[in-house]
Amino acid sequence: MGGSWISVICALLTALWSVPQFLFEGTVTLSSHPLFVVLFLFPAQIGVPVCLLVALNSLLMAFRRQLTTNPRRFLAGGQLITVVLLGICAALLISPTTFGREFIVMALAFQIGQVVVAVGLALHLLRRQRHQREADGARAR
Numbered sequence: 576m577g578g579s580w581i582s583v584i585c586a587l588l589t590a591l592w593s594v595p596q597f598l599f600e601g602t603v604t605l606s607s608h609p610l611f612v613v614l615f616l617f618p619a620q621i622g623v624p625v626c627l628l629v630a631l632n633s634l635l636m637a638f639r640r641q642l643t644t645n646p647r648r649f650l651a652g653g654q655l656i657t658v659v660l661l662g663i664c665a666a667l668l669i670s671p672t673t674f675g676r677e678f679i680v681m682a683l684a685f686q687i688g689q690v691v692v693a694v695g696l697a698l699h700l701l702r703r704q705r706h707q708r709e710a711d712g713a714r715a716r
Contacts (some may be wrong), residue, residue: 578629579650579692582657585622586689589615593682603679615641615682623661623685630654645700649695657688 592614593603605611631674633651642648664681 576636576650576696577694578625578632579654582626582629582654583689583693583696584624585618585632586686586692587617588613589682590686593686597679597682603682616676619682619685621633622689626654626657626685626688630658644702646699649698650692651695653688653691653693653695655688656691657685660684660688672712 597603632656636642661684664684
């Protein structure tokens with residue numbers, strides 16, 4: 576669960592850089608701007624490896640049939656979507672038919688999968704809050 580929080584926060588930070596840049600300039604590029612390092616480079620260097628580890632753990636949990644709740648399924652699915660999309664981007668980068676927009680696709684691929692993870696985290700928090708209210712109600716009786 577902790578790795579998912581880290582990867583979602585990192586994806587949010589990269590979105591703060593890449594989405595406005597894409598909307599205003601039509602591209603996502605490397606930059607010498609100081610915010611590039613804080614909002615894109617460092618979060619990507621932290622978030623992507625964490626996502627890879629959590630996705631591997633999610634696969635192991637799936638094989639052990641431990642993805643028993645919807646929040647866990649969303650968390651695992653989002654991490655796996657992220658890894659698959661990033662893998663496709665990496666394959667495009669080394670392909671002789673690169674089209675020059677791989678950096679845009681790579682930035683958005685990380686964020687798309689992490690939106691699914693964020694939904695899983697929200698569902699987890701709602702579920703935990705509901706269980707807490709039920710437990711408080713049981714103690715009050």
